[in-house]
Amino acid sequence: MPAAKYHSIKQFLFNEIASGRWPEHHRVPSENELATQFKVSRMTARRALQELADEGVLLRTKGLGSFVAPFKNQSSLVQVQNIEQEITQRGQKHRTELITLESRESDQEVSIALSLPIGSPVFFAAIVHYQDELPIQLEARYVNARLVPGFIEQDFSTTTPHEYLSQILPLTEADQLVEAVLADRQTLHYLKLNPPQACLQLTCRSWTALGVVSYTRLTHPGQHFRLGSQTKAN
Structure with a gap:
């Protein structure tokens, strides 16, 4: 009976997510709430939540609860590279304009x-x-201050955040969501675009063995950017 209940909880959670009723970042019921709803122990409810987290369907954060994981439409064929390297490889000049570099409290x-x-x-x-x-890319990046305390002291006119993080920490994993978006007023201003303007936006997270290092949105003007990938046949 516990095994059947455990599978029922997993199926219930997955169905709510797959149907779109629970979007990305939606908070799912807690262990206590699921235990009461399905009349099972907290251990059974915890197992269902943890397995969905292990499968990448949920994100579990201590003190906050469990949430629908982002990037469910991610493609493993996409590889986000250093924008400076991409531009210089094409024989063109790369430079950066720093808008903001500051400490914040996470929302x-x-x-x-x-x-x-x-x-x-x-x-x-x-x-x-x-x-x-x-202007080819607007980068908005959040960095875990505990893991990268020196980030705030860097001169990003001489290096990029991607290059700096790659040098000081061995990045072990990344995931990406790629989508077309309509540029908001701030994006139009910084990328010098006229409305309405479609942009390609890559939302990325990168990990080390110590945890998630950064959460980034990279927005590109649709008229000046193409996304491609290459795979090798077996």
Whole structure:
């Protein structure tokens, strides 16, 4: 009977997510709530939640609860590279314009993405990347301050956040969500676009063995950017 109940809980949670009734970042019922609803022990409810977290369906954050994981439409064929390297490889000049580099307290979205309690210290950087004199990418990056305390002291006119993080920490894993978005007023301003304008947005998280390091949105003008991938046949 416990095994049947445990599978029933997993199926219930998965169905709510797959149907779209519970979108990304939606808080799912707690162990206590599921235990009461399905008339099982907390251990049975915990097993269902933890297995869905292990499968990448849920994110479990201590002190906050369990949430629908983002990036459910991610593609393993997409590899996010260093924008500076991409531009220089094309024989063009890369430069950055720093908009903001500051300390913040994490809100719910950032806390879920970085697996931190709400109000945790994070660093935020907003940077425009130029290809020659054309703004090609708006980078908005949140960084776990505990894992990368020196991030706030960097000069991002001489290096990029991607390059800096890759040098000081061995990044072991990343996931990405790729979507088309309509540029908001701030994006239009920094990328020097006229409305309405479609952009390609990559939302990424990167890990080390110690935890989630950064949560980033990279927004590109649709008219100046193409996304491709290459796979090898077996």
